[in-house]
Amino acid sequence: MYGLVDGNNFYVSCERVFQPRLDGRPVVVLSNNDGNVVSRSAEAKALGIAMGAPYFQVRELLRYHQGHALSSNYALYGDMSRRVMARLAEQVPAVEVYSIDEAFLDLHGLTTWCGTLDSRAQALRRDVLACTGIPTCVGMAPTKTLAKVANRLAKKYPELQGVLRLDTDSRRERALRVLPAADVWGIGRQYAQLLTAHGIGTAWALSQVSEVWARKHLGGVVGWRVVQELRGQPCQGLQASEDGTLARQSIRCSRSFGQRLTALEDLWGAVSTYLSRAAEKLRAQGEQAHLLTVFLTQDRYDTRVPPPYTRSATLTLPSGPTNDTLRLLAYGRRLLERIYEPDRRYVKAGVVLDGLEPPGRGQQLDLFTPAAASPTVTEDRRQPLMACVDALNQRFGRGTVRPAAAVTAVGQPTPWQGNAQYRSPAYTTRLTDLLLVG
DNA sequence: TCTGGGGTCCTAGGACCC
């Protein structure tokens, strides 16, 4: 039996823990750059503000109803997330941290020693609320996909008091019949449209399609798994996370700029910043990457620009995997120059590190470089430098030590810097931002 | 004027290897 715990309106709930004045009002949290709505309070949902709505479209509505919009504060949400996950890990055999606000639980054997599953789930919710201030809902079922269904309905119907268990055929059928197929985990916009066209409206109808049909129309084996899981056949197990964190298979860092950029050197300032940050994450995870991607994106809402909006270039690092910022920067520059075109107006850039593995798994030497000058040798000497940079940035704040390309003249604004006008303090992770009570 | 960021998995063709 699987459980799925999900924080209600997670980002808004995090903000409300420290700003009770936000209670009872429409509140939204915005994406980076104050672009889109990414979290909404119940009051904001009631106003009809859609998930992902551009802020400029809802700004007036929100103001009229005396609501609040906040820039996203990932330092706060990340820390609150760790607190929630830690509470869960204390109380169940295994936890898979699925996203910043969601975790799958292994509920094996919980009934036998401590009451019914439902009462256990309620106790879990009370504990998380009491210890972190975050309200949650819990769904329980024999497959992850059904646990997601249960969680969804637990949120939708308040009379369920935040908990729903789907462990019998009749309960399962009742639930699937009221859930739109589009709300099933794994059914996105494209598939939802296709299902509608075929007269498949509910999750129940989706669970009745044939294997051949699912494989043909829903992306092969992926779609078939969704159908099987809706029928109660588990296709995926729990991937337990060690100490509440998950080792990633790829690391990405990308940002929208505060303004359009055209100059190569401005773009390089952004890309080198993101690449340094990605390399730092890579080292924190104790791994090396052997694939590097750089991408540039143009304004996809500008009708004068024909698609594709994003150009990317990927390089398999010729001298093997690395987590050395300086080497990644050298390759990153080449990739950027490969995709950069003058006279284009770019809105966003990013980097991806892929092919991650722990260090020391047979390094590839370059045939044409003398061994003493090979990248891996100079790099070994640079490991202490990287460790030092990481330590400085951790102690004195991100960007204390950064690539020269990312440094602007004193008093000059950073050309690529995004907007974050309504950011709340880092209440739980920065000493000077501690909440004062008095 | 203003439209996010960071992930996962799968497919598929071509290069290359034995």
Next chain:
DNA sequence: TCTGGGGTCCTAGGACCC
């Protein structure tokens, strides 16, 4: 003129998730 089978890697792209 005939032209294998199975494997991995590389690269790009497409779908999905929160």
